Amino acid sequence: NAGVTQTPKFRVLKTGQSMTLLCAQDMNHEYMYWYRQDPGMGLRLIHYSVGEGTTAKGEVPDGYNVSRLKKQNFLLGLESAAPSQTSVYFCASNTDREKRNTIYFGEGSWLTVV
């Protein structure tokens, strides 16, 4: 049971380049999230999904797009990377079916935009 897996773990991009972060969970969770964390700050929600085929904006959605074509995968895309998107990105998932309804996080993806 791998839990929540993020790829890649590290990436350096040039300004204007595009890339996609992949999040995969093997727990059959309905809900999936993408957060970003900047130095000295808490996690901020970028986008989330409440089920396959659905996505919604979180707190800081600008500059990002997401897709949830399969229940187990949640993709985060940067169409034209900017230095302000240098951050650590965390994917997470959870389900209503679990009594304590905790959220499980991946190990993070470090992105640097130069």
Next chain:
Amino acid sequence: DAKTTQPPSMDCAEGRAANLPCNHSTISGNEYVYWYRQIHSQGPQYIIHGLKNNETNEMASLIITEDRKSSTLILPHATLRDTAVYYCIVKRLSGGSNYKLTFGKGTLLTVNP
């Protein structure tokens, strides 16, 4: 969801109990108190949660005041590996607002040898 207030940092000696406070004075009746921690460079990890009764598990204890406006996370015998940022979060257990797991800056707990 209700906002929370935590001290930015705390120190604790190894082997002693670490008591981390959290204020959530605007908490509503159907909101739970959750605690997560984030060890450096890792994803946040669930610790414990509760509604109004005190809770204990293998990691920690959670003490919630009778008026539910504040709570304390207790690590009974802190070790160096407990050095982390601890987040107190208030949220409903289920329903359409599941996504609203709002993180503040948390408390950086440093356990000293």
